[in-house]
Amino acid sequence: MSKLTRHPLGRRLSLALVTLAVTAPLAACGSDSSGATSDDGTAKITVLRSNGAIFEPLYIAQQQGYFKDAGLDVTIKAGAQDTSQNAPSVLNGEAQFAMTDSSGFLKGAAKNMPIRIATGLQSATTRTAPTDGLLVRKGSPITSFKDLEGKTVGLAALGGTIQFIVEYLVEKDGGDPGKVKFVALPTTSLTDAAKTGKTDAVFSFGAFYSAAKSAGLKSIGNGMNDLPGIPQGVLFSTQKYLSANAATAKKFTAAVAKAITYANAHPEAVKAIQSKYTTLSADFIKDEQVSYYDKTVNKTVMRTVITKMHQYGLLSSSPKDSAIYWDQAPTTTGS
DSSP: OOOBOSOOOOHHHHHHHHHHHHHHHHHHHHSOOSOOBOTTSOEEEEEEEOSSSSOHHHHHHHHTTHHHHTTEEEEEEEOOSSGGGGHHHHHTTSOSEEEEOHHHHHHHHHTTOSEEEEEEEEEOOTTSOOSEEEEEOTTOSOOSGGGGTTOEEEESSSSSHHHHHHHHHHHHTTOOGGGOEEEEOOGGGHHHHHHHTSSSEEEEEHHHHHHHHHTTOEEESOGGGGSTTOEEEEEEEEHHHHHHTHHHHHHHHHHHHHHHHHHHHOHHHHHHHHHHHSOOOHHHHHHSOOOOOOOOEEHHHHHHHHHHHHHTTSSSSOOOGGGTBOTTSOEEOOO
16 A cells, blocks of 8 residues: 555546647537537537536436426436546547536636536535545544645545545644645545554545444544535536537526526435436435535635645646636636
């Protein structure tokens, strides 16, 4: 097990980003920005979803007829396992929209990819109980994020949003994030790593987070909820597509917004989609609180994420807002 002290972007991700940086301008120039239509004139859109969660409003928009009512023929497909790698399919026109999280998008934007956030799907919020967080074994001397100095933390992936939030909360707690060691482990191995002492702590999420607490691990803090407003799911497209198809894009994001409102009012609809499209257990879906969805992206919080990720070496540059958001994206500047 190789340990990386900090800022490891990972060889595969680094190579992917280098390739994207080289090919993005060519893809942007060569892709069809006019937008395809069906025989009846209906605008056709392909959207790549995540493989985990947060995509539920997309299926609700389809099931409730919101896309159809807007004159859209929308195809939802599972995207890359690492959603930051959905960008090539959007840049070359295979898909018009794709999902990712804040760090997944920002790594592309920091490489000057011509992509823009079109709408949010979900952000961390204190409206709901934490569904992710730092975990330690019982009896651990770690009782705060500052105590992670000199310790090893297991993560499902290095260099992304989870590593960022750990470093951010260590610094917020008065510690030095540069003194924390991180190691990548399979998500299914995180609980055992903490219980056996293979790592001093782990950061887990979703069903694995709940199962780890049931297995006796102790949670510290409130995970992503300790930075309310950090985007956990967004939909992005290319600047070229959004400029050439603004009316269609607006119809799409408006339909998603209606679905978000519906999802927040009908948790049973969300659970039904999770049962069909995720590998979560039936018991977990039944008992777990449904997340709160939000179309609005908080630009103030996002700027904090950008500044700190760059400071921690997780971003190669600090992209300006003009390189991040579609000019019609639902955003706020609230603290």
